[in-house]
Amino acid sequence: MRKLLDVGLPMVALTLLVVGGYWGLFVAPTEREMGEVYRIIYVHVPAAWVAMIAFTVTMIASVTYLFNGRWGADILAEASAEVGVFFSVLVLFTGSVWGKPTWGVYWTWDPRLTTAAIMTFSFAGYLALRHFVDVPEKRATWAAVTAVIIYVDIPLVWFSVKWWNTLHQVQSSPQTVSSEMVMPLRISAFAFLFAYLFFTRLRHQIGRQRLDIELGELPPAGMRGV
Amino acid sequence: MIVGGEKFMWTAYAATWGGMLLYLLSLLKRRRETKAEHELFIDTIGSQGLQEHDEGRS
Numbered sequence: 092m093r094k095l096l097d098v099g100l101p102m103v104a105l106t107l108l109v110v111g112g113y114w115g116l117f118v119a120p121t122e123r124e125m126g127e128v129y130r131i132i133y134v135h136v137p138a139a140w141v142a143m144i145a146f147t148v149t150m151i152a153s154v155t156y157l158f159n160g161r162w163g164a165d166i167l168a169e170a171s172a173e174v175g176v177f178f179s180v181l182v183l184f185t186g187s188v189w190g191k192p193t194w195g196v197y198w199t200w201d202p203r204l205t206t207a208a209i210m211t212f213s214f215a216g217y218l219a220l221r222h223f224v225d226v227p228e229k230r231a232t233w234a235a236v237t238a239v240i241i242y243v244d245i246p247l248v249w250f251s252v253k254w255w256n257t258l259h260q261v262q263s264s265p266q267t268v269s270s271e272m273v274m275p276l277r278i279s280a281f282a283f284l285f286a287y288l289f290f291t292r293l294r295h296q297i298g299r300q301r302l303d304i305e306l307g308e309l310p311p312a313g314m315r316g317v
Numbered sequence: 318m319i320v321g322g323e324k325f326m327w328t329a330y331a332a333t334w335g336g337m338l339l340y341l342l343s344l345l346k347r348r349r350e351t352k353a354e355h356e357l358f359i360d361t362i363g364s365q366g367l368q369e370h371d372e373g374r375s
Contacts, residue, residue: 125319294344
């Protein structure tokens with residue numbers, strides 16, 4: 092099973108990335124108003140979805156850790172947060188590159204952009220917090236509480252385009268998008284999802300071995316400081 | 318229609334694919350280093366495993 096996942100996940104992700112990329116770049120029709128630049132949606136939107144899934148996994152794993160104290164949940168929370176930060180940086184970058192030709196600026200303090208930036212920096216701060224605390228139990232507990240608190244921003248990112256007057260367009264659906272554009276978006280979304288699973292699996296392996304070393308070298312729990 | 322958008326489109330794709338490749342290489346490098354450290358740890362201290370730590374907490 093492990094071998095299957097080690098080989099299968101990257102193969103599926105790579106295949107879907109190639110197919111989705113080719114379809115999005117060369118097969119999908121040009122958009123009437125935005126021209127070629129609209130093709131950025133095939134990387135921007137899946138990266139945004141996957142970043143939010145990653146942070147949701149972090150939040151669920153953090154709550155799980157707070158309830159049962161299992162290290163596996165803490166390691167998963169950290170792994171998913173790191174991968175989520177990677178994808179959310181991609182979202183901010185590709186969004187800015189889209190913003191210049193369509194809005195005339197790379198960045199504006201629009202509610203969607205602002206909440207997305209807060210999401211990225213909050214979870215980057217979560218990862219930084221983990222580096223500052225040496226005692227594994229305290230680090231895991233503090234990080235879990237932090238993850239639950241900063242997760243509040245995720246619904247704000249999602250609903251910001253509906254609740255406030257923003258430059259960013261509202262979420263599209265298969266009913267509002269040309270059918271020729273839906274399929275490459277779906278393929279890219281699955282490609283990014285499999286890439287997320289593969290990256291998180293790798294990061295989880297790293298986290299597990301690091302913690303194993305750390306716990307083995309620590310003095311008994313009652314003798315530890317921060 | 319916006320003209321000349323191709324360079325922005327290619328920039329976004331290059332950043333995405335290049336970023337994924339660099340992140341993957343970083344993960345593989347870190348995994349290799351951690352694995353070497355972990356093997357050394359197992360050889361010198363002995364294998365306790367996380368399961369034992371988990372069991373000790375519950």
